[in-house]
Amino acid sequence: MLSYNSLSLYLQVVINLTLLTGLILLVRNGIKTMEVIMLFLSGEFALELTDLVDRLLKLNTLNTYNYALSQFLGLVMLTEIYSRYFLKVPAFVKWIIYGYAMIFLVINIMDIYHRAPVTFYSNIISSIIICSFAAAYCVKILQKGKVEKSLFIVNTFVFLFFLLNA
Template identity: 55%
Template sequence: MSLYLQITINLVLCAGLIIVVKEGIKTKLSVIVLLLGEFMLELTDLAGRMMKLNALNTYNYTLSQFFGLIVLTVIYGNYYIQLSREVKWMIYCYAIVTLITNVLYVQDATKVTFYSNIITSIIICSYAASYFMKIIKEGRTDRNMFVVNIIVFLFFSIECLISTTYNFLISNHLNWVAPIWLFRGILLLSLYISFINLGCGVGKIRIR
């Protein structure tokens, strides 16, 4: 990812977090937690990159997987779809086990972290797909929620594809890696902006 894009992402998250918090916390706590957590992770990642601490970035990627799955499960359960308590706890347990496994095998990150990322991405994509099915059944949706859902689906589909083909790209098409990673970064920025927008309007959304 471009350094300038990464700096832009951090600035957007910081500004967005301030805007969302200023509008009130009570009904949008999960969105604020997501933005705050991602800001801390992105800031740490940027610092690690600038100081060339590759090990720190590997741990950061592992934490990002865990945090993203947990918080997005909460957000989708609150605003988008009905998730049973059993399903939530299964996902939370999976996230914890994955975090522990990735930390223990951090030196073998390519084999462990990327494969676990495929499952995490599929789970999150299934949330987005479930919401699309809900829209089809009910015939109505909130615009901000719909935009977030589209970007979530796109981003994690690309994330899954990257994780699946990572070794192939590195071995056979190294020149493709930078453009793909840049595209991922732009999608990630769009994802954060959409969640900031959702946070600003979440008070009008009926919490499930």
């Protein structure tokens, strides 16, 4: 049976391939209005690739900081992406999410040695928030009856990525 570390390494490879595929699709299709999405995908890809290299080199301390930063940036950037391109997220909801992300960034960085429960819950809550955005966009599509192909593809990739990540 595979150990947690080897399963985590395989998952990291799958996540990197998913992010790289999404980035290639966005660049290849020439979506010029979604610079924020391209920035997010390239940034998350860089962080996840660094995480993979850190795991391979067994640099656990750097990996801990990288994970907390990746989680923070992912939640903030996806909130902004969904607010700008997919849904009209109210300002007070965005600020609640930004505050949550900042609080858990500080907690995850400060609590390195006893971080398992805190990181687990912050990861699950962040994934629930992002998957809720994706689900709300799908409901919006069902209500309107029309879909923009590129936004639907990006939404599907985001939903699957964070479903796997949780």
